[in-house]
Amino acid sequence: ISEGEILDARPYALPPRSRENKVLPEDFKTPDKHVERDPRLIRLTGVHPFNVEAPLSDLFDEGFLTTKDLHYVRNHGPVPLVDDNEVLDWRFTIEGMVEKPVEMALRDLLEDYEQLTYPVTLVCAGNRRKEQNVVRKSKGFSWGPAGVSTALWTGVALGDLLARAVPKRGAKYVCFEGADKLPNGYYGTSIKLSWAMDPERGVLVAHKMNGEVLHPDHGKPLRIVIPGQIGGRSVKWLKRIIVTSRPSDNWYHIYDNRVLPTMVTPEASANLPDTWKDERYAIYDLNTNSAICYPAHDETVSLTNGPEMYKLRGYAYGGGGRRVGRLEVTLDQGKSWTLASITYPEDDYRLAAENEILYGGRLDISWRDSTFCWCFWDLDIPTTSLLEAKDVMVRAMDDSMNLQPKDMYWSVLGMMNNPWYRVVIHREGDTLRFEHPTQPGNIPGGWMERVKNEGGNLTNGFWGEKFAGEEEVAEPEP
Amino acid sequence: ISEGEILDARPYALPPRSRENKVLPEDFKTPDKHVERDPRLIRLTGVHPFNVEAPLSDLFDEGFLTTKDLHYVRNHGPVPLVDDNEVLDWRFTIEGMVEKPVEMALRDLLEDYEQLTYPVTLVCAGNRRKEQNVVRKSKGFSWGPAGVSTALWTGVALGDLLARAVPKRGAKYVCFEGADKLPNGYYGTSIKLSWAMDPERGVLVAHKMNGEVLHPDHGKPLRIVIPGQIGGRSVKWLKRIIVTSRPSDNWYHIYDNRVLPTMVTPEASANLPDTWKDERYAIYDLNTNSAICYPAHDETVSLTNGPEMYKLRGYAYGGGGRRVGRLEVTLDQGKSWTLASITYPEDDYRLAAENEILYGGRLDISWRDSTFCWCFWDLDIPTTSLLEAKDVMVRAMDDSMNLQPKDMYWSVLGMMNNPWYRVVIHREGDTLRFEHPTQPGNIPGGWMERVKNEGGNLTNGFWGEKFAGEEEVAEPEP
Numbered sequence: 001i002s003e004g005e006i007l008d009a010r011p012y013a014l015p016p017r018s019r020e021n022k023v024l025p026e027d028f029k030t031p032d033k034h035v036e037r038d039p040r041l042i043r044l045t046g047v048h049p050f051n052v053e054a055p056l057s058d059l060f061d062e063g064f065l066t067t068k069d070l071h072y073v074r075n076h077g078p079v080p081l082v083d084d085n086e087v088l089d090w091r092f093t094i095e096g097m098v099e100k101p102v103e104m105a106l107r108d109l110l111e112d113y114e115q116l117t118y119p120v121t122l123v124c125a126g127n128r129r130k131e132q133n134v135v136r137k138s139k140g141f142s143w144g145p146a147g148v149s150t151a152l153w154t155g156v157a158l159g160d161l162l163a164r165a166v167p168k169r170g171a172k173y174v175c176f177e178g179a180d181k182l183p184n185g186y187y188g189t190s191i192k193l194s195w196a197m198d199p200e201r202g203v204l205v206a207h208k209m210n211g212e213v214l215h216p217d218h219g220k221p222l223r224i225v226i227p228g229q230i231g232g233r234s235v236k237w238l239k240r241i242i243v244t245s246r247p248s249d250n251w252y253h254i255y256d257n258r259v260l261p262t263m264v265t266p267e268a269s270a271n272l273p274d275t276w277k278d279e280r281y282a283i284y285d286l287n288t289n290s291a292i293c294y295p296a297h298d299e300t301v302s303l304t305n306g307p308e309m310y311k312l313r314g315y316a317y318g319g320g321g322r323r324v325g326r327l328e329v330t331l332d333q334g335k336s337w338t339l340a341s342i343t344y345p346e347d348d349y350r351l352a353a354e355n356e357i358l359y360g361g362r363l364d365i366s367w368r369d370s371t372f373c374w375c376f377w378d379l380d381i382p383t384t385s386l387l388e389a390k391d392v393m394v395r396a397m398d399d400s401m402n403l404q405p406k407d408m409y410w411s412v413l414g415m416m417n418n419p420w421y422r423v424v425i426h427r428e429g430d431t432l433r434f435e436h437p438t439q440p441g442n443i444p445g446g447w448m449e450r451v452k453n454e455g456g457n458l459t460n461g462f463w464g465e466k467f468a469g470e471e472e473v474a475e476p477e478p
Numbered sequence: 479i480s481e482g483e484i485l486d487a488r489p490y491a492l493p494p495r496s497r498e499n500k501v502l503p504e505d506f507k508t509p510d511k512h513v514e515r516d517p518r519l520i521r522l523t524g525v526h527p528f529n530v531e532a533p534l535s536d537l538f539d540e541g542f543l544t545t546k547d548l549h550y551v552r553n554h555g556p557v558p559l560v561d562d563n564e565v566l567d568w569r570f571t572i573e574g575m576v577e578k579p580v581e582m583a584l585r586d587l588l589e590d591y592e593q594l595t596y597p598v599t600l601v602c603a604g605n606r607r608k609e610q611n612v613v614r615k616s617k618g619f620s621w622g623p624a625g626v627s628t629a630l631w632t633g634v635a636l637g638d639l640l641a642r643a644v645p646k647r648g649a650k651y652v653c654f655e656g657a658d659k660l661p662n663g664y665y666g667t668s669i670k671l672s673w674a675m676d677p678e679r680g681v682l683v684a685h686k687m688n689g690e691v692l693h694p695d696h697g698k699p700l701r702i703v704i705p706g707q708i709g710g711r712s713v714k715w716l717k718r719i720i721v722t723s724r725p726s727d728n729w730y731h732i733y734d735n736r737v738l739p740t741m742v743t744p745e746a747s748a749n750l751p752d753t754w755k756d757e758r759y760a761i762y763d764l765n766t767n768s769a770i771c772y773p774a775h776d777e778t779v780s781l782t783n784g785p786e787m788y789k790l791r792g793y794a795y796g797g798g799g800r801r802v803g804r805l806e807v808t809l810d811q812g813k814s815w816t817l818a819s820i821t822y823p824e825d826d827y828r829l830a831a832e833n834e835i836l837y838g839g840r841l842d843i844s845w846r847d848s849t850f851c852w853c854f855w856d857l858d859i860p861t862t863s864l865l866e867a868k869d870v871m872v873r874a875m876d877d878s879m880n881l882q883p884k885d886m887y888w889s890v891l892g893m894m895n896n897p898w899y900r901v902v903i904h905r906e907g908d909t910l911r912f913e914h915p916t917q918p919g920n921i922p923g924g925w926m927e928r929v930k931n932e933g934g935n936l937t938n939g940f941w942g943e944k945f946a947g948e949e950e951v952a953e954p955e956p
Contacts, residue, residue: 172847194678194847259875261804262806280804282877283879284877285879287878319878328739334939337739339741369650369670369672399758400765400798401765401894402880405883407884462939
């Protein structure tokens with residue numbers, strides 16, 4: 001029996017093979033000149049720092065697990081340089097309100113603690129922010145809908161580490177600090193201690209991604225991975241774990257990853273320190289979200305020699321371990337909805353044999369009720385129905401009955417954007433052409449820019465179309 | 479120092495004094511002829527079974543804690559008769575997939591386990607269902623917005639009981655069964671075992687409400703209380719706790735307390751057993767919700783000799799232990815929003831002294847991160863602004879950034895209704911009159927019925943008004 005046959009018997013997928021990348025010429029003159037990257041990634045903040053998403057179709061085509069090559073990256077500054085031979089000696093601390101503060105090396109983490117492996121979807125809080133920026137410029141750069149990726153992470157339960165350090169009475173938060181030195185100090189943030197200690201939440205101190213030492217862009221050699229929460233809490237290049245009675249006072253904890261109330265403008269926000277510091281506006285759990293991946297932007301379907309049925313496909317995810325329980329599709333702007341099929345590849349990992357080891361970690365998911373990963377939906381639609389529709393929209397609802405809203409909740413950082421994902425359908429001769437809301441970064445295209453340029457008001461409740469409401473009223477003759 | 483002064487020193491409120499009620503004449507000829515009730519309660523399903531909510535203003539005026547008199551009640555059938563002298567002998571079981579099944583009396587629960595007390599808001603999944611019924615009749619009766627109440631509950635952590643019974647490997651659910659015999663068997667349902675075992679979720683086996691033996695309508699002598707979840711899971715008159723590998727197969731678990739996909743009609747639902755059994759559609763966590771309590775329905779404000787400012791007031795709640803982080807008010811149908819103030823009386827209980835005992839239970843909330851109770855919002859508005867507005871609407875967002883939607887998600891059981899709460903403002907001479915969406919049960923009134931009767935389509939995205947969208951278009955001359 002060959003290794004290949006053993007692998008084939010697994011009830012779950014392993015990651016697609018990743019590529020051998022090189023340092024790209026555009027990085028030669030940046031501090032990241034040591035980092036090998038995939039040229040397909042779309043840079044959203046110029047050459048440096050490195051903030052990227054994959055083209056949506058490329059991401060979707062990789063399937064449930066994303067390679068390091070196409071996994072989105074959110075870097076605030078230069079990537080710390082850690083040579084392979086330094087990895088095991090990487091030192092970090094557990095300090096603050098603990099009975100037994102400790103400084104240890106990654107080697108100790110590997111030797112002294114149980115290793116776990118499971119799939120986790122990470123999502124940037126800015127996923128789909130470009131849509132907000134078209135409505136009104138936010139204080140954030142323009143993610144498309146590919147700021148979401150899934151990998152098999154291997155590491156130690158944060159709760160195990162904290163239990164040995166013994167949090168003191170009154171401890172309520174766990175702060176994380178990375179090695180990335182930035183204009184406002186090292187990147188840092190915090191979560192609640194109760195979440196860190198809860199096995200259902202699955203917070204990891206991770207040192208492998210898809211079975212390999214972490215790629216430098218993903219935190220080499222050590223990072224936090226928090227399932228169900230925004231990526232901004234999963235601190236990379238981890239140096240310090242600090243138990244506290246108060247949330248982190250790190251600049252990046254206060255002034256990033258928040259959804260301020262919608263009436264706070266970029267101008268007003270400059271003078272509202274108490275609003276920024278209000279923990280109620282800090283984002284932790286992801287919210288319910290979904291996108292249409294196929295038809296892709298600018299994809300065309302022939303009406304004369306194309307297929308009779310078209311398979312709509314996309315992704316969806318919930319927050320805080322909640323599962324997307326339904327995905328609904330409308331072809332008549334919300335008047336009626338059709339239920340799509342949903343697959344949950346994450347559940348395949350729950351079928352693994354007891355105590356199965358993957359990448360040196362126990363595949364620790366069968367007992368868990370939480371959902372940590374994205375799911376995929378599809379729906380077969382007659383091409384004639386697409387021909388008759390102006391657009392196709394989708395919305396997900398999680399199993400706590402949180403539904404994606406019709407309308408955007410604009411906020412000053414442009415985060416957590418999750419209105420119905422709308423793809424406009426254009427008939428051009430014998431062809432249908434599909435138009436997504438936006439294209440990532442500075443790439444032009446999408447119905448939102450087009451409608452705005454045509455003078456439409458994107459916030460009129462009907463995507464900037466001139467008339468709205470169920471009964472369309474004939475315009476008065478001129 | 480008198481007892482009164484000791485009470486005054488508490489940082490938290492105690493419940494309002496409850497009334498001495500009598501058996502009401504309308505109950506004389508029902509199986510509930512032994513149950514004393516408050517005549518203010520509005521009966522939503524005729525005389526029997528007893529399903530009631532308080533008038534919204536009465537409920538709100540009681541404040542954070544609700545007396546047994548005004549606490550909403552959802553009874554599926556006759557109330558079991560339990561005499562006071564039988565309370566301690568009430569027997570119940572812990573059985574199923576446990577190493578040590580047990581049958582015990584309430585007396586044992588009191589003697590052998592730690593007692594806890596804390597405030598919990600219970601909400602019927604049908605709260606605000608009348609609004610759905612006006613749009614399209616659902617398979618459920620017409621709750622107004624007062625299907626929500628808060629009390630101090632005393633009992634034992636369900637996790638403590640289960641830990642002693644020792645769940646077996648493979649156990650995933652905990653079923654509850656009550657003593658209320660119904661057409662389809664005893665009422666029963668289930669939750670996940672992981673929730674039952676999680677102290678943050680605070681699931682109680684409760685025997686006191688506001689310091690008194692449970693009122694018959696609230697489960698005398700023993701019930702489950704599950705914070706953050708719909709009331710339908712908090713089984714009353716508790717007889718059996720059954721640990722299982724599968725969700726409950728009780729008729730009421732399958733065919734009640736679900737949000738089926740919106741396209742499932744009452745007619746179609748009769749032939750969709752697999753849809754009913756799909757656990758993804760079962761409701762557990764509450765969703766984010768809020769209502770305007772003042773101005774009340776049909777309240778009037780004088781424009782000539784009234785106050786210059788009006789204080790809008792209401793309640794809000796989140797689900798699954800999540801906190802409502804913001805409450806926003808609009809006077810221009812969602813074009814702009816103002817932030818209301820929010821108070822969280824629940825937090826006062828976190829300030830209690832360590833190990834403080836209330837009603838025989840440790841006031842067990844200071845360490846907890848979860849939010850189990852409703853909160854109150856208010857906003858001062860110039861009366862002239864109300865004069866200029868067509869309506870006032872509110873929406874809450876929880877701290878997982880789940881936002882109340884603009885539009886209703888209609889479903890066949892009409893549950894979890896949570897669109898923006900809208901109060902219409904009418905100018906009548908020198909007076910403003912306010913109109914809520916509905917009135918509970920068969921009570922007529924509210925803008926929804928009025929608009930529907932006038933031929934408006936309530937689902938046109940603009941509350942049935944004829945024109946919609948930002949730019950209103952002049953109607954063609956006739």
